[in-house]
Amino acid sequence: MNTSDRLLTVEETAERLGTGVRFVRRLIAERRIRYVKMGKPVRIPESVLAEYIEAHTVASRHDMRSRYRRVA
Numbered sequence: 001m002n003t004s005d006r007l008l009t010v011e012e013t014a015e016r017l018g019t020g021v022r023f024v025r026r027l028i029a030e031r032r033i034r035y036v037k038m039g040k041p042v043r044i045p046e047s048v049l050a051e052y053i054e055a056h057t058v059a060s061r062h063d064m065r066s067r068y069r070r071v072a
Contacts, residue, residue: 005045006045006046008044008045008046009041009043010028017049017053024044027052028044033052035048
């Protein structure tokens with residue numbers, strides 16, 4: 001996390017993920033995503049959201065095949 005990161009609200013995070021607020025709150029409650037607690041409000045840094053998306057991105061079959069092809 002960078003100190004220059006923009007802190008996103010739960011609503012902004014849900015919008016960027018294309019999900020509902022309940023899903024983001026569940027990620028927070030289960031500690032599946034890092035967050036910043038500022039008293040009662042919770043914020044998610046942009047870099048943490050980018051890391052979460054990267055970690056949960058599944059490669060296509062085409063990408064997987066080309067990675068393991070033998071070179072003759």
